[in-house]
Amino acid sequence: MRLLLLPLLTSLVVLFVAPAHADLRITRDHGGYVEEYKAKYERIRERKERVIIDGICNSACTLVLGIVPLNKVCVTPRASLGFHQAYYDKSFTFGMKVISQEGTSDLMSYYPATVKSWLARNGGLTPEMKKVKNGMELWKIIDPCPEEFF
Template sequence: MRRAVIKLVIKLAVAIVALCAAISPTEAEVRILASPGGQVGPFLDLFEQVRASGERVVIDGPCLSACTLVLSIVPDSRICVTRRAVLGFHAARSIDGRGQMYAEPEASQAVLEAYPAAVRGWISRRGGLTSRLLLLRGRELAAIYPRCR
C-alpha cells in the first residue's frame, strides 16, 4: 500500500512538473502534453495561477481526471485543443486509510456542475460521471473547444 501511494505521488509530481515546464512567458501559454490526473488540490492551485496569469491553455495530449478541472477554472476563451488532445472524465473517488477506493457522489456532482455547459451535456449524454473513463476527443472535442493555431 505504501509503495502504491509513493508511486501515485511521484506520478502526480511528474505531471505537475510537466505542466509547469510547459509555461513559457514569451509564448504566454501553458501546454498540457500528458497528464494522468491525480490529487485535485495541486491541479486546482496550478489552474488558479494560470487563470490569474492570463495565459492561454493548449491541450496537446491526454488531460485526464483532475487535469480536466482546467475547463472549470480557466475561461473557455483561453483554451484551445490540438488534434492530439484527449479529455478523460470519471466520477470523483478517494482512498481510505486501508488503500481502498470509494466513490464520492457529492464531489462528482460538484465537479460536473463546475464544467462548462457543453462539456456537462456531453458527459450527461454518455451516462454521467461513473467509474468508467469517458474520453472526449476528435471532432466532438473540436465542436466544444477551438483548434489551436
C-alpha cells in the first residue's frame, strides 16, 4: 500500500509546487474598460506569463504594452494594434463619444517609448482608431514571436 501511495503523493506535490504558467493569446480584442485591463495585465505581469498578440488588439487591450514587460510580449503575422483617445462609456453620454482628456493622459502614461514614438509620427491619439499592422512599423514597437508561437 505504501508503494502505491508514493507516486500519487509525488504527483500531488508537483501539482501544488510547480508554477502554472500559461500564455495569453490575444486574437480578437476590441478593448473595454481601462481599469479592468489594468488589473488583468497586472495579474499576468505578476505571474510572469507571456502574451502573444495573434490578431486584433485595440483600445484598452494595448495597455498590455505598458504593463507586461515587453520581453514577455510578442506579435505574430496576424497581429494588429489600434489606438485612440479614451472616452466615456457611451451608455452614460446618450450614445455620444465624449473624450476623456484625463483618461487619454492616463493611457499615454502607460505606453512605452516605442508606442509613444509611433503615435507621435502618426499624429498622436485622436478620437479615430489608428492602426498598425504586422510589418516593420509594428516590429519597431514590439518584437515578432518565434515561429513556434504561430
